[in-house]
Amino acid sequence: MNLARHLSSFLAAALLSFATISPLSASAQTPRADAEKDPVLKAMLEELNRSMTHLQLPGFEKPYFIEYRLEEVQDFETRAAFGATEGSHHNHARIARITVRVGDYKTDNSSPRGDGALQLTSIDDDPIALRSALWSGTDQAYKAALAAYAQKQAELKQVQTPPQADDFSKSKPIVSLADPLKLSVDENAWNDRVARDSGIYRSDPAVNANQHMIQYSTAAFHARVTTTWIASSEGAIVRKSSSSYSESIGLGTQAEDGMHLDRSYGTSGISLPDLDSPEEFHKHAVTLISSLSDLRQAPIVEEEYHGPVLLSADASADTLHSLLASGITATRPKLGTEARTNGPFASSYKARIMPDFLSVVDDPALKTWEGKYLVGSYSVDDEAVPAQTVQLVSDGHLQNYLIGRTPVRDFPESNGHARAGVTGPARPVIGVLKVTAQQGLSDDELNTRLIQLAKDRGLKSVYYVETLGTEATPRLLYRVDLDGKRTLVRGAVLDDLDQRALRSGVVAAGKNLWVANYATEIPETVLAPALLFDDVTVKRANETNDKLPYYPPPE
């Protein structure tokens, strides 16, 4: 259904973002006594000790490792449509993820599916209730671990090639206790503010002449505070807290030919002052609404084009996120193979994956960039390992992978990149991925290069991508003539923007980095320069052009 499609694309675009507050208020020497002043940690440690000491099914192995990760999530969300509130929602929950390992570090029950049990726990600091949930989850996880361990032993007998690395790496336990953050927002004010946001299309004189064409207009505000407690049988004790705030708006219409046109804008940060002021947000919203009018008038892109395309730093960040982020993490390969890891760069260690003027580092310690907060920043990962800065690509060559406590060949230890969404298992994920170019060019220089390439190839026009939507679909795409004139076009999709294009198709890069904060359950940031590609395909998306509304909207 069209409606559902629009709303979901808006939701996908509505940026919720997260950030980690990182001050380690205690050194690695924090005595355990400090931890036990925290009723949640005290309950976790008590049940952990009881389980490590007593949990055993007669005739079976005891656990060699138990970890409790307890997350407290507090959300406030308010939504509005067409200028009126649809209501707000609170969520306050604590969820424990319980991991039990049997066997040893070399071979245990772990599998790529993720292990352990989930339990909802109380939001009261009631020690018996907290421990009861942990007890129930530990019992369940231990029994599942015994079954998985037996299965693992059987699977090992099926393959000639032994595993390329241990199942679990050792890690020096840390004690790190950050203060929990509190959720505090003026709820009524935000209800009113998003109601106003969603009604800008009909209230602002600059755009309301075209209000009849708007098919949906929604706005939302979301605030979240997450506090995570981790305790492991190795002695790690961690308490960390993060917060995120976001305000977003999404609108859509159809062109005369039925093509769906959608735009959205979001502002986010780790505290309320990071968000746009109401005036700034309003200005962005008005620009967005005007762009819908422009898009309705814009010509459809030519049928197919192959040639130079300049991606703005914004569009480059999205592209690099999809081409790099999942490939540069190390995960356990399929049993019985000699593979190092999975994904597009599984065999690329020490090989060239980008032009030699590009380098990539993941630096979770980087908290801001040119005054902007980076939501992917964090200091301790979700396996209680301190985050490390990892030089991934030097002069175009892959030098390293992001890894958690699941080792792969040549990478026996975690570099503190195992991260988890609420209730999810920890897995290697980027934090702040920074892509830089030697001798980067200014925007003007990049434009000149783009037009020069067109002339060299005898082309009449080339393309510039200002923003990307989902799946390489440009939201704002311009045809650039040889005299530099830009014409907005609609209905395009990019193709051939793949790992090969990244390796040998980038001819120049910008010097200014764009900050792209990603609002997934695991917050990520990509810092990227504009990229000029030599040969990219631009073609018609040819999506279904649905019927225009069967009758006009109300006056």
Add this chain to the structure above:
Amino acid sequence: MFPAKKFRLPSGSLCSSGPRSAVIATFSLLALALTLAASAQHRSKVHAAARDAAPASPVLLDTMTSELQRAFTSLGKTIPNQKDADKVLPPYFISYSVSDASAVTIRVQYGALADSNTNHVRFADVQVRIGEPKLDNTHGNHRSSAVNSLQMPLSDDRAALARTLWLATNAGYGNALDNYLRVKTEAQVRAREEDSSPDFSKEPPEVSVSAPAPSIAIDRAAWEQRIKALGLVFREFPDVYQNIAMLTVQNQTDYYASSEGSRIVAPRQQARVVVFAVTRAEDGMDLFRGQTFEAETVDGLPSQPQMESAVRELGKSLEALRKAPVTEPFDGPAILSGRASAVFFHEVLGHRLEGQRQRGDEEGQTFTKELNKEVLPPFLSVSDDPTLSTFDKTWLSGTYAYDDEGQKARRVDLIQNGVLKTFLMSRLPIASFAESNGHGRSQTGRMPTGRQGNLIVTSTKTEPEADLRKQLIDEAKRQGKPYGLYFEDISSGFAVTTRSAPQAFQVIPLVVWRVYVDGRPDELVRGVSIVGTPLAAMKRIVATSDKSEVFNGECGAESGTVPVSAVAPAMLVSEIETQRQQQGTQRPPILSIPGAPSTPASKEGQ
């Protein structure tokens, strides 16, 4: 078969839960889903007795009426700016049904607060019908496609309300058009249908504007303490491995407008406490019990000592069940308690009397040809009466004033002196009945179908419970059985009424006793599962008690989850077949629950 909303607790619900092992396995994650699903609030639509004099027409109802009128007159007209100026098909019926629902939820787990939340949402269901009542876009299995749902603004902003209704109507019209064209094609290629009734009944419009439900006024902090106290009772029972206590308070107002001229505002309130607990026997059999308390508002709920004592009984019963012997296969006489009979009648009989089950190629149509024939012993009568709000001072949760198709609720005498008289009718006609009898019900987002409200079983052959018990023993002796069975508590099962599955029912007996003929004390057994065919089981009822019991619950079916009640006296059945239920094989927890007297002390914690 009967999709239930995932977040619904199994206890206290009728016909919505699967086999017991699945219930247990999903229990903890189900609880998790309760909290994490942001929109997982109760959205069932029901109407209740109007009380106050009609106030000024609310902005919401006015906007619904005028926007509906605009849609009805605009749709199907040639649109000037459309390139294809061919005339499109006009709808012959549109209805807007908006539920404005506020809720307070308090959930306690292991005696501590796990969630405390409030919620207020409005949802609009837009129904568009194209064609004619004889054949329209809802025909056959296209029925569910006629409803389009969208969240509505909460304020009285006419422009925003109208715009949202327009958005939903436009999508709904597109859907209806698509389905209508397919219905037409299918009608041409298919053999003649068994039941060639129209798709929509003709009914007069209803106008009834009551005052909206008041906003929820409860002392949340005090109720958090009360619900926690219920959960804390389980600390007396260390062999109860999981427990949840929960309060939900809902105040809801339903607004309905149709192109036929109906304009209805109907409020409804409900307060419900659910307690649910789980244990596991040494052999791996999962055991659960639930207890619910319902009233129109929290003030009508039982006192705290009464509820705590009921929870304590629940805990005792679970610990006793753990140690009870496992049942043996049995075929002999049994008594179903009033509560168990109520569940039994709802499942076995009620669902099969839903009008839409008498029509359609996939339905079993158990009773379709039984009209005016004896289907029960002549001393039994069954009615469904949503206009009753209490039975013997107990509030009935299946009460409503208007159904979800804007039809006035009314008492329907389904079975009189054992003879089948009619069915539970929505506006979907069947061969034997052309009109609704006010039982078209649904949860938000679903197409209404014929459903139960308050199912009431009455008997003219009653005896005191003691005599009934004596008769059970006599009957067991006569059949040469060492004992008869007493079903004290039965939980929801699911009724299978389609042709592709056997015509069987499944209810889950929770508490079953052996009543020995030789005077030994009654013995609790576990793992009892009833087998058999429904008609046969009901025809073997030989007597009933003189006291009726109420079961309040929630019922899930194709049209979603709706609140229902069933009222019945205890019944003596001359023959019932039971077998041992399937069971899990997981051991009970290895360590004892924290806080239990035998918990090994944690030496490290200092």
